[in-house]
Amino acid sequence: MKHTKIAIIGGGNLGQSILKGLLSKSEYLPKNITITKRNIDELEVFQKLGINVTPDNLVAVTESDIIILALKPYTVLTVLDEILPKLDPKRHELVSLASGVSLEQLNEAVQNKIPIYRAMPNTASKVGEAITCIATNTESINPNVEECFQSIGSTIQIDEELMDAATVLGACGIAYALRFIRSMVQGGIQIGFDSKTASKIVNQTVKGAASMLIEEGNHPEFEIDKVTTPKGCTIVGLNEMEHNGFSSALIKGITKSHEAI
Ligand SMILES: NC(=O)c1ccc[n+]([C@@H]2O[C@H](COP(=O)([O-])OP(=O)(O)OC[C@H]3O[C@@H](n4cnc5c(N)ncnc54)[C@H](OP(=O)(O)O)[C@@H]3O)[C@@H](O)[C@H]2O)c1
Structure with missing residues (x-):
């Protein structure tokens, strides 16, 4: 059983697919996962399973170690600006799933406070069969981040320039x-x-x-x-x-x- 706490910010198609994958392998306790979206009605089913469901991104960040941004690209920088005050260099690792938002833009948005990754999974994450391509300019991928994505399928590290191809x-x-x-x-x-x-x-x-x-x-x-x-x-x-x-x-x-x- 893994004790890493995970926040999925943006509980839409991909966010929910990842959540289902994390739950199906039973490696993460529901109480250690938080999922957000502004209108949380459709996330009620997850709340019943013991997942923390909230429209408040700051609460999700405060309660988590790994922050997964499953947001549309045009929302990412605004949400980063919102959560910036709660980002803790000693605790947080941030993973953006948005295509087209570069590591440079993400690092700038978080003022280089925390390690940043870009990851490209797919919707087969909901059955634990995704392939997730991960790019980072940190020295290596944090094992907790890698484990999180391995629990929904396989992972592969790629250069950021291949992120669109991924x-x-x-x-x-x-x-x-x-x-x-x-x-x-x-x-x-x-x-x-x-x-x-x-x-x-x-x-x-x-x-x-x-x-x-x-x-x-x-x-x-x-x-x-x-x-x-x-x-x-x-x-x-x-x-x-x-x-x-x-x-x-x-x-x-x-x-x-x-x-x-
Ligand atoms: N679908 C795929 O196969 C796939 C694969 C790899 C990567 N991606 C990438 O993953 C990202 C998400 O794609 P998607 O298909 O899951 O999109 P989506 O279904 O539109 O999900 C995005 C979610 O973000 C929520 N949201 C918007 N503003 C928010 C805010 N300020 N705080 C919290 N939540 C907010 C929206 O719900 P509310 O409006 O209720 O807030 C929505 O449910 C995109 O950047 C896409 O490029 C997608």
């Missing part, structure tokens, strides 16, 4: 993967399955493919070679997808997302 690949990537899954399900329905059965087959197939790569560390093409019999139905289908721009569409979409940040 947003696209990791956070937007959830949407790309879901659209891929939806397309496979539609194909499955066309060849005879009902939607529920097709979803069950596709979800587990995609999970299995990712798990093989994660556990064995091989390149995807190594596994593809194993299932493409010469002249067989797999290679015929794959090549047809490529003739229609499958890989190209994905790569173009990823680069367009990156340009749009």
Whole structure:
């Protein structure tokens, strides 16, 4: 059981996903987690679980060690200005999840009082399967900060200059993967399955493919070679997808997302 106290400032989509992840692993006591937003009605369900729910960011900061800012980018600097008087160099570590707000801007906003991190998780945090890319200009990542994000999935340290790329690949990537899954399900329905059965087959197939790569560390093409019999139905289908721009569409979409940040 971990005794680190965590404040999630901005209990929206991502803030709630992280909270669910922290709770599902049961490593953090609900009483050690505080979540805020201005309108707290939709957080009532968490209050019932023993989480501290408040619209008061200063209370959340005062009661916590790690402060996670899960706010829209345009709100971050205003909230930092609000909580600045309560930031304690001996206690606090601050993690911003907002894309586009640099470490330099964050450090300036907190007057270099406390260690600052930028982190980019994704909404799979709610099932403990996020990948969180972390950038910092402190010497190393504080173990409590790393543990916090490891409890909702995996972590990887990156250079800050790759933070936009991490947003696209990791956070937007959830949407790309879901659209891929939806397309496979539609194909499955066309060849005879009902939607529920097709979803069950596709979800587990995609999970299995990712798990093989994660556990064995091989390149995807190594596994593809194993299932493409010469002249067989797999290679015929794959090549047809490529003739229609499958890989190209994905790569173009990823680069367009990156340009749009
Ligand atoms: N969604 C993703 O997959 C994802 C992934 C990685 C990073 N991010 C980043 O995470 C951040 C949050 O994204 P999101 O999708 O979770 O946005 P969101 O759903 O809009 O959540 C932001 C929350 O902040 C609250 N808020 C606004 N002003 C506040 C204040 N002064 N004090 C406390 N809470 C305040 C809002 O609730 P009230 O209006 O009730 O206050 C809202 O619920 C963004 O910067 C985004 O770039 C998102």
